Amino acid sequence: MSAVGKGGRYHHGDLRSALVDAAIAVIAERGVHGFSMAEASRRLGVTSAAPYRHFADRDELLAAVGARALQIFAAMVVAETGSAQDPEQRIVAMVRAYVRFAAQERPLFDTRFSAGLDKSRYPELTRAWASVDELLTVVDEICDRDPESAKALADALEATAHGHAALLLDGEYGEGTDAVATATDKAANAARALIAGRAVLAQPQP
Amino acid sequence: MSAVGKGGRYHHGDLRSALVDAAIAVIAERGVHGFSMAEASRRLGVTSAAPYRHFADRDELLAAVGARALQIFAAMVVAETGSAQDPEQRIVAMVRAYVRFAAQERPLFDTRFSAGLDKSRYPELTRAWASVDELLTVVDEICDRDPESAKALADALEATAHGHAALLLDGEYGEGTDAVATATDKAANAARALIAGRAVLAQPQP
DNA sequence: GTCTATATCCCGATAGAC
């Protein structure tokens, strides 16, 4: 993935891309909070000043990690949704992919959602997850001739998937692969319950 | 809330409690990531070494903030749930309180969920939200004679409430009081949809 | 027992040389 030059140094190499890779590796080991420009530089064999030729500051590098998160997430959703036939199965597969992405690509998920990045400064992070548009398309098939209901259901599904993902990473379902399976199953069932009870989603408050 | 002594100093005062208050104020202004022991000390007129007489490190002070978050959250849930009569209304009120707490007490919510605290080091943060037990009690009334279904519904409600709260703070619903109302209403409707479609929640995967 | 004074180390960021 990275392209380390001879002697492990980056003279005239693609330092920008290598920094993103190094950042992900550091975050995987020490968490978003434990990431530092100095540590990423050290791993690439460059001085701590070198990154500032490519990123204005620490947050800008983290934003680049967050942007990569969007790409990988979209790819994972597409990969896990392909085999499903009917709309409900496709929706459940997407929700499963959401939770699994959080678990399998935790550094990316945390960077996007828990790094405290200023979304107004990085509009590329504000844009909804690439898959949400895809989600809306499938949801439309379920909520025939009612785009308002479709939007309401899509929002509820996204929030529920996100909630299960966040609580999984918080340790609410335990640790390890069992916890991932638990969270994924719970999220899938919740998605089916939301579909079953979707009649009340677009209603005004009682 | 705090008890500043003469001259703004804390000689023989309750520095520990004052530090928690100061931490919340700093987090409110700069976010969890922007909090530092040095800044909190500066605001209280003590040296940067003083906090280490009460907290082993930065995380231990943040954990104290997280513990306070649990108390305030429980109080808010109780306050907002009191007027509701039937179980469904009480559940919806709890979900609303969850989302509103995130918005109104953002520093506390962020500290509990986005500070990257090690839960195995701070067991007081691992304990489920005080209100979840209360939630389970009310959910039991809806899922008659089926504790397994009740647990599944309670988990789905918690995850959905958390998801709406997290996305609200992430800016998904916009900014300001309108966004809070939007997120609260969506979460309330999602809770009602989960209750309506709860039959599939405890099922094995199809 | 509580806080000050102090010292070391690491990180973020900038300026100018190669």
Place this chain on the structure above:
DNA sequence: GTCTATCGGGATATAGAC
């Protein structure tokens, strides 16, 4: 495009004043 040098600030540990 990267390095050297450097500055300010924060985390952390220790010794000592009150």
